[in-house]
């Protein structure tokens with residue numbers, strides 16, 4: 359059996375080696391012509407945009423914030439499988455294996471040019487990958503003995519009985535490659551794969567080097583705020599081990615977006631265009647933005663995909679210019695009711711214009727916790743809007759504000775099954791004790807966070823097992839635009855316990871216990887944890 363399969367196995371290896379060579383040279387080309395046009399990233403990006411909402415939710419549920427790595431690995435596995443098939447096909451019916459690999463390259467090139475952030479050379483990396491792989495598979499497979507069936511088919515008329523053709527093919531396939539040619543074949547295939555891997559490594563090194571934007575960011579000094587935030591009250595931080603800190607460090611801040619390759623924008627090239635239903639179109643440049651009186655303000659950002667008890671939420675001190683003042687320069691028309699913010703990579707968010715123009719701190723942010731925005735959080739500029747989920751407000755790498763109407767334009771997620779409006783829902787979470795933990799009987803503490811940005815939290819209640827709801831101690835909130843910590847001392851007896859929490863808003867609303875999933879406009883229900891007390 360092992361002998362029998364030897365030659366097709368070598369053909370399969372030739373296909374895989376050709377694909378690795380092609381993909382590697384493609385990545386290298388991408389690093390030179392346009393980082394966002396990496397064939398993998400382009401195909402992955404297209405899959406993300408095309409995927410039905412349930413698939414995206416599943417990806418987030420299974421892989422969390424590693425969803426993008428999982429997708430890239432998945433694409434790699436599929437491409438290698440196709441390449442293996444192409445190697446065997448090339449061996450049996452040349453040049454069809456070569457044609458298949460070329461076609462995969464063409465498909466990748468088509469996908470790359472249709473991406474919203476495509477440049478003029480975006481087709482090149484996939485084209486280089488496809489052409490290289492097609493030629494390589496031809497040359498490598500030619501070093502192998504042809505299958506007998508191929509000779510038989512070309513030499514013999516139709517009358518040839520299929521059984522005996524198969525028998526001949528099997529005989530030829532079992533014929534081992536003579537030692538010298540076998541060594542040559544392995545050397546060339548191995549060499550092709552090694553060159554491919556080195557090219558990919560070189561490409562990613564170049565990309566890191568070309569991240570000159572990182573250098574620019576690191577050298578940047580943010581201006582001092584014209585309107586500094588009030589000091590964070592000492593009583594805002596309960597300092598309980600296991601409880602989310604009231605200000606989330608940048609390194610721990612959740613990241614959610616559709617960008618496979620983080621956009622690299624040099625602030626010198628950045629522009630924000632405000633247009634649409636306005637009396638005066640406005641274009642803002644980076645140096646102009648730095649000259650404006652900036653406001654500092656803490657706002658809690660939350661993802662609509664955050665499940666009850668989930669971690670897709672964080673609180674930061676943002677520095678930026680009020681969107682209200684920006685829009686005032688453009689003078690929106692009276693019948694406009696929405697601002698569609700767009701990012702450089704084609705994402706868009708629809709925010710009600712009144713939320714951007716009332717007195718809340720809706721910011722065009724450039725600073726996060728005292729630093730320029732990290733690249734993954736939108737460098738050089740993004741929107742931060744208290745009271746709306748991120749998908750309808752928090753556009754990162756923002757380049758455009760189109761003043762329009764909800765009945766005229768749709769945002770990225772609205773076209774994919776999510777609500778066009780996404781006000782934050784009243785929610786609370788238990789951080790300690792952790793779910794499923796075993797804790798010692800005696801004195802302990804229950805603690806968590808609660809939020810309803812721009813409304814504020816008046817109280818949190820905790821229920822243990824089937825007991826009465828008990829008021830928790832609320833920490834001092836930084837503001838109504840941030841979450842607030844809470845805690846409750848608990849003297850536990852051993853056994854299994856269920857702990858629940860619910861928040862009460864500043865307007866007296868009690869958090870609903872009705873369970874609703876994240877689609878279409880955010881989850882509801884009470885967070886509960888089960889703990890074992892020993």
Ligand SMILES: Nc1nc2c(c(=O)[nH]1)N[C@H]1C(S)=C(S)[C@@H](COP(=O)(O)O)O[C@H]1N2
Nearest residue numbers: 612613614615616661701705748749752754
């Ligand atoms: N350009 C861009 N901005 C985006 C997104 C995106 O996919 N692309 N996702 C939004 C969503 S759904 C959320 S929840 C927030 C998350 O911001 P963060 O990654 O800084 O936490 O960014 C928003 N801004």
Ligand SMILES: [Mo]
Nearest residue numbers: 661662748749
């Ligand atoms: Mo989100």
